[in-house]
Amino acid sequence: MSMLLRxxxxxxxxxxxxxxxxxxxxxxxxxxxxxxxxxxxxxGEQAALSQVYARSGPPYCVFDVGANKGQFLRLALDAxxxxxxxxxxxxxxxxxxxxxxxxxxSEPRAxxxxxxxxxEDGAATLHYHEVGTGMxxxxxxxxxxxxxxxxxxxxxxxxxxxxxxxxxxxxxIDLLKIDIEGHELDALAGxxxxxxxxxxxxxxxxxxxxxxxxxTYFQDFWYFFRDRGxxxxxxTPSGYMHPVGAYKESHEQFKTTNFVALRRTPAQGAS
Numbered sequence: 001m002s003m004l005l006r007x008x009x010x011x012x013x014x015x016x017x018x019x020x021x022x023x024x025x026x027x028x029x030x031x032x033x034x035x036x037x038x039x040x041x042x043x044g045e046q047a048a049l050s051q052v053y054a055r056s057g058p059p060y061c062v063f064d065v066g067a068n069k070g071q072f073l074r075l076a077l078d079a080x081x082x083x084x085x086x087x088x089x090x091x092x093x094x095x096x097x098x099x100x101x102x103x104x105x106s107e108p109r110a111x112x113x114x115x116x117x118x119x120e121d122g123a124a125t126l127h128y129h130e131v132g133t134g135m136x137x138x139x140x141x142x143x144x145x146x147x148x149x150x151x152x153x154x155x156x157x158x159x160x161x162x163x164x165x166x167x168x169x170x171x172x173i174d175l176l177k178i179d180i181e182g183h184e185l186d187a188l189a190g191x192x193x194x195x196x197x198x199x200x201x202x203x204x205x206x207x208x209x210x211x212x213x214x215x216t217y218f219q220d221f222w223y224f225f226r227d228r229g230x231x232x233x234x235x236t237p238s239g240y241m242h243p244v245g246a247y248k249e250s251h252e253q254f255k256t257t258n259f260v261a262l263r264r265t266p267a268q269g270a271s
Contacts, residue, residue, distance in 0.1 A: 029253065029255065030237070031237070032236060033234050033235055033242070033257055033258065034253045034255050034257045035208075035253075035255035035257065036257070036258075045072065045075060045177070045235065045258060046075065046079060047235055047260070048175065048202065048204040048241075048258075049075065049076060049079040049080075049175065050239075051202065052174050052201060052202050055201065055262075056174055058083040059083075059086065060174045061085075061086055061170060061173050062076050062085060062086070062173070062175045062176075062177065063088050063090070063173050063177065063178075064088065064090065064177050065161075065177060065178045066090065066177075066178060066179035066181070067089035067090055067112075068091060068132075068179075069096065069099045069132060070100050070103050070104050071134075072179070073100075073104060076177075077107070085109055086111060087109060088113065088164075088168075088170070089104070089110055089112050089113065090113045090115065092114065092115050092136075092156035093126055093128065093132075093136055093154070093156070094114070094156075095131045096131065097114040099132055100112060111168075113164075115159060116138065116157065116159075117159060117161050117180075117190060118138070118158040118183065118186040118187055119160070119186040119187075119190050120160060120190065121158060121159050121160065121163065122157075122158050123156065123157055123158060124155070124156060125138070125140075125154070125155060126138060126153060126155075126156045127140040127150045127152070127153045128152050129143075129148050129150050129152060130152070134179075135148070135181060136181065137180070137181035137183065137214075138156075138180070138183050139181070139183070139210075140213075141181070141210060142213060160190030161173075161176070161187060161191035162193040162194060163190075165194060172194075173194065173199065173200045173201070175202045176191070176200050176202070176204070177204040178204070178205045178206075179205065179206050182214030183214060184205045184207075184221075185216055185221070188203070195228050198229070198263065200263070201263050202260060202262050203260065203261040204259070204260045205221070205260075206257065206259075207221065207254075207256075207257050208254055208255055209255065209256065211254060212254050217252055219251075222247040222251070225261040229264050230262060230264065231261065231264060232244040232261050233259065233260050234257065234258075235259065235260060241260060
């Protein structure tokens with residue numbers, strides 16, 4: 001061990017230094033986009049929309065899976081401007097869907113759906129701690145440490161992206177945005193047919209604390225998209241999309257972070 005390292009270990013071996021190091025780590029992570037993905041308006045999701053709108057022409061087809069009260073839906077519509085777009089929004093919570101419908105029921109570019117999307121058709125319990133929360137999940141999360149008790153719940157219907165597209169004559173999805181609190185991989189599995197046909201151009205998703213409760217890892221997402229010819233990027237608060245070219249264990253950061261996977265163009269080929 002070098003003298004410099006020994007000096008650093010001695011200098012940082014106290015409570016004040018540890019608090020300063022931890023604060024520096026938090027700031028650095030936020031600038032990297034790690035932990036900055038909780039808000040649709042400040043998470044960099046605008047960058048994903050801009051990429052999609054730049055890569056293909058209208059009319060655009062966007063899926064908003066886990067719509068909550070329509071935060072991302074509003075962002076997608078505003079970013080499209082006067083260009084033709086249809087946003088298919090999915091919110092399974094009964095009362096939360098009523099809030100979504102109150103805000104967007106008269107919007108002709110939105111298709112509002114009161115059910116969940118998953119791995120297969122069926123039903124499950126949606127767990128939450130208060131009406132309208134963006135934390136509702138098909139897993140009863142353990143959040144006593146944060147003062148949150150998931151004691152409320154309701155039965156919701158589940159179908160798959162493939163089945164919905166078949167029933168509604170949707171032949172492609174330009175952007176599939178998924179924010180369903182740890183069950184994103186289930187929704188992706190339910191779109192196997194579209195992925196096989198290369199009919200999904202981009203996927204935007206969150207990764208964070210909910211993945212602790214569902215026991216899913218960033219490694220699962222990285223291999224999923226690699227095997228389907230899509231490149232993965234971490235979105236920073238500035239909107240910069242940083243390529244995640246290789247998986248590392250250090251990517252397993254369970255603070256809400258936004259990622260986008262983009263289908264490679266023929267010119268890009270395999271990476």
